[in-house]
Amino acid sequence: MLVGYIRVSKSDGSQTLEPQRDALLDAGVEENRIYEDLASGRKDDRPGLNACLKALQPGNTLVVWKLDRLGRDLKHLVTTIDELRKRNVGLKVLAGAGAQIDTTTANGRLFFGIFAALAEFERELIAERTRAGLTAARARGRKGGRPRKMDRPTLMMAMSALSDPKANASDVAKRLGITTTTLYMYVNGDGSLKEAGRSIME
Known part of the structure; x- marks a missing residue:
């Protein structure tokens, strides 16, 4: 047609x-x-x-x-x-x-x-410029990429929520305004901290 x-x-x-x-x-x-x-x-x-x-x-x-x-x-x-x-x-x-x-x-x-x-x-040019920009930023002591949404208060709420065996990780992430992927970067499924989470709490 x-x-x-x-x-x-x-x-x-x-x-x-x-x-x-x-x-x-x-x-x-x-x-x-x-x-x-x-x-x-x-x-x-x-x-x-x-x-x-x-x-x-x-x-x-x-x-x-x-x-x-x-x-x-x-x-x-x-x-x-x-x-x-x-x-x-x-x-x-x-x-x-x-x-x-x-x-x-x-x-x-x-x-x-x-x-x-x-x-x-x-697309390759954009990707190349992005990589070059991130490399330059790291060389100046800055980390590239999007700012993380996890902070200490959010992390504490995540730990508390996930300590409940009946908790659903995707529901917890949604209530906290973060993605499930971000949640699992910092916390295990039982609410215990991963290394990234410990670095925030220290």
Whole structure:
């Protein structure tokens, strides 16, 4: 099934959606399956695009007039297209620089693969920058990562609660506002302290 998305940047009447709508209708997209936005491509809040992406099902193909109608910028475009690929949703671009993208063809699938590679490259860059940042922070005597949610009063309540044989660890963690994983980092199932917990209590 074909699902369409159209967008113009201005809502003051100086731009119209009709040329895009006509192009999508000519490509076989049904009128009631076309989603639209009157918003700048750089706006995060695009309800039409959000509804369109939500409506797409595996095996569907998203049809856009030009590639720049879809993404806020290159990074957003690469991420969006990679998400479509992971969901087994195709993409067809009717005009402009991305008109060769049509995942119903071999060349189109090749371009889809290139976007997937770009997305993976971006993820690796982010991971590399994160590791470098943590290494630099440790070198300056700071520990990286999220701050722990366990403190002495919370730990004492956890010990008391888990000393009850009938206590459920996930319920205890929920009441304390922490995850079960965090709970078990500091306390054993019987309420006794682990090494991390002892370091807080000392």
